[in-house]
Amino acid sequence: MQGDCMKRLSEIADNSIDTIFADPPYFLSNGGISVHSGKQVCVDKGDWDKGGTPEYIYEFNRRWLGLCRTKLRDNGTIWISGTHHNIHVVMRCLQELGYKVLNTITWQKSDPPPNLSCRYFNFSTELIIWARKSEKKPHKFNYEKMKMLNGGQQMTDVWRIPAVSSWEKLEGKHPTQKPLRLLYRIILAATDEGDTVLDPFSGSGTTGIAANLLGRKYIGIEQESEFVQLSMRRRQALEDEASRKTLYDKMRTLPEETTVLVNHMREADRENAMRTGITYVRAGDSKGSLLVKEGFERLGYVCLHTNGDNPTLFKLARKGFQIWTAEALREIGFSAENAPYYAVLRFEPTSQVAYDQPVNLRKRQYTQVPHIQPISDFIGLK
Numbered sequence: 001m002q003g004d005c006m007k008r009l010s011e012i013a014d015n016s017i018d019t020i021f022a023d024p025p026y027f028l029s030n031g032g033i034s035v036h037s038g039k040q041v042c043v044d045k046g047d048w049d050k051g052g053t054p055e056y057i058y059e060f061n062r063r064w065l066g067l068c069r070t071k072l073r074d075n076g077t078i079w080i081s082g083t084h085h086n087i088h089v090v091m092r093c094l095q096e097l098g099y100k101v102l103n104t105i106t107w108q109k110s111d112p113p114p115n116l117s118c119r120y121f122n123f124s125t126e127l128i129i130w131a132r133k134s135e136k137k138p139h140k141f142n143y144e145k146m147k148m149l150n151g152g153q154q155m156t157d158v159w160r161i162p163a164v165s166s167w168e169k170l171e172g173k174h175p176t177q178k179p180l181r182l183l184y185r186i187i188l189a190a191t192d193e194g195d196t197v198l199d200p201f202s203g204s205g206t207t208g209i210a211a212n213l214l215g216r217k218y219i220g221i222e223q224e225s226e227f228v229q230l231s232m233r234r235r236q237a238l239e240d241e242a243s244r245k246t247l248y249d250k251m252r253t254l255p256e257e258t259t260v261l262v263n264h265m266r267e268a269d270r271e272n273a274m275r276t277g278i279t280y281v282r283a284g285d286s287k288g289s290l291l292v293k294e295g296f297e298r299l300g301y302v303c304l305h306t307n308g309d310n311p312t313l314f315k316l317a318r319k320g321f322q323i324w325t326a327e328a329l330r331e332i333g334f335s336a337e338n339a340p341y342y343a344v345l346r347f348e349p350t351s352q353v354a355y356d357q358p359v360n361l362r363k364r365q366y367t368q369v370p371h372i373q374p375i376s377d378f379i380g381l382k
């Protein structure tokens with residue numbers, strides 16, 4: 001929808017939205033300096049971001065947050081991003097309006113631009129308040145999916161995600177575009193397939209693109225026609241299957257993501273592994289050592305299979321691995337016979353992890369040779 005969200009929000013049915021992500025004006029375009037592509041630039045995101053009086057900023061936030069609350073379902077939640085320029089006012093308004101604050105997420109940018117003045121600590125974070133509509137009604141939270149994304153540990157309120165990348169700007173630029181990876185996590189945490197997501201300050205439509213890629217419905221409101229056009233181009237680009245897949249894969253993979261060792265084992269060895277909680281891979285051979293494969297240091301899970309059959313996922317019991325001789329493995333019943341040394345990993349055999357998007361292990365490259373894949377290949381759309 002194009003227009004002022006203060007007006008257009010009234011056209012949306014009450015109690016119809018599952019989650020709202022809002023990236024409102026931070027009101028920081030007031031003559032400060034920043035860095036863009038290595039050059040010093042004046043902070044000027046647009047007229048919509050110029051500050052007003054404290055009273056104006058308070059009234060502005062209170063109004064749109066009040067309108068949004070009526071649109072949320074009773075178990076619905078809202079996420080609002082900000083920095084110290086606006087976030088404390090937003091927090092006050094949320095509390096006054098009867099929302100219940102659930103978390104304040106710190107989004108830590110893994111690649112922040114430098115601070116040129118050298119008179120401050122480098123600004124490398126943004127805050128995202130997560131709140132629910134009502135004090136009493138329980139909210140939706142896909143806890144297990146978040147835990148899996150975090151290598152089997154509870155997801156914390158510090159999210160390390162890079163700032164927006166060039167592959168997200170192929171259709172044009174918005175001065176304050178949010179990364180798809182951030183919206184991926186938010187939407188996955190708070191909604192299920194088919195739910196409806198609203199963004200009242202939609203800008204280049206990032207929330208809508210992530211929602212669409214995840215099979216959610218979306219309503220976005222943006223006042224500037226330039227940005228509405230950009231959103232429509234981004235949406236149109238998803239019609240091309242190849243571009244859609246590229247975007248989807250990039251969105252759900254973080255450079256620092258937990259990985260899974262996908263390991264073929266012969267039937268008898270696999271049964272022994274499931275009994276002992278031990279699995280192993282050759283610690284190097286002429287075809288290249290697994291130990292130097294990218295992602296090995298971030299292993300959190302192991303997926304055992306036999307020629308693609310019966311894939312089962314287990315959480316590793318501890319980080320890292322030990323090097324064992326083939327002889328030591330043979331002593332406890334394994335048929336290790338192709339190499340003198342093996343990397344041994346321990347997992348908890350009784351706690352099989354459920355996942356909803358099995359990778360196709362029958363493809364030739366996944367059998368026989370151990371493979372490392374991001375955990376997001378195992379959990380996904382649902």
Ligand SMILES: C[S@@+](CC[C@H](N)C(=O)[O-])C[C@H]1O[C@@H](n2cnc3c(N)ncnc32)[C@H](O)[C@@H]1O
Nearest residue numbers: 004005023048176177178201203204206222223
């Ligand atoms: C911080 S940007 C959002 C960027 C967006 N998250 C993205 O990833 O592209 C805020 C957007 O809200 C729009 N905006 C500001 N005030 C508005 C209002 N009252 N109604 C609708 N849109 C508004 C601005 O034009 C701007 O594009």
